[in-house]
Amino acid sequence: MLMQGVAGLILYVLLLIFLLLFITVFLKLGLGFVESENDSFGSAFLTALVGAIILWVILIITPAGILWLIISLLIFLLIFWLLVNARHKTGYGGAIVVTIVAVIFAIIIVIVLLFIIRVTLGLASILF
Numbered sequence: 001m002l003m004q005g006v007a008g009l010i011l012y013v014l015l016l017i018f019l020l021l022f023i024t025v026f027l028k029l030g031l032g033f034v035e036s037e038n039d040s041f042g043s044a045f046l047t048a049l050v051g052a053i054i055l056w057v058i059l060i061i062t063p064a065g066i067l068w069l070i071i072s073l074l075i076f077l078l079i080f081w082l083l084v085n086a087r088h089k090t091g092y093g094g095a096i097v098v099t100i101v102a103v104i105f106a107i108i109i110v111i112v113l114l115f116i117i118r119v120t121l122g123l124a125s126i127l128f
Contacts, residue, residue: 020045022106039088043087047088
């Protein structure tokens with residue numbers, strides 16, 4: 001039973017690292033669209049890490065429910081824009097643009113990956 005717990009913990013840590021890298025890549029791409037300081041990959045990773053911790057804390061302290069989830073995400077967005085502005089000196093409008101560009105890039109990449117997976121699985125089912 002202990003191995004399942006340790007394996008589960010390792011899986012969660014690996015998932016956290018993957019998601020942080022995923023967020024960092026798109027944050028870095030978004031920072032490329034605005035004039036900013038500290039736009040290195042490491043700086044973007046630190047911003048993503050702090051943002052993830054802030055989101056986790058906000059989600060932990062708010063009650064359950066769809067309305068509270070929406071309110072929590074809006075509060076997180078405001079705090080994240082302040083964080084991006086403070087860390088990367090983008091201005092508040094620039095922080096909003098960084099977020100919008102990062103989300104658009106993430107959606108496009110996820111759609112392309114899902115399409116590639118679908119085509120690959122479709123070819124595999126035809127061949128086998």
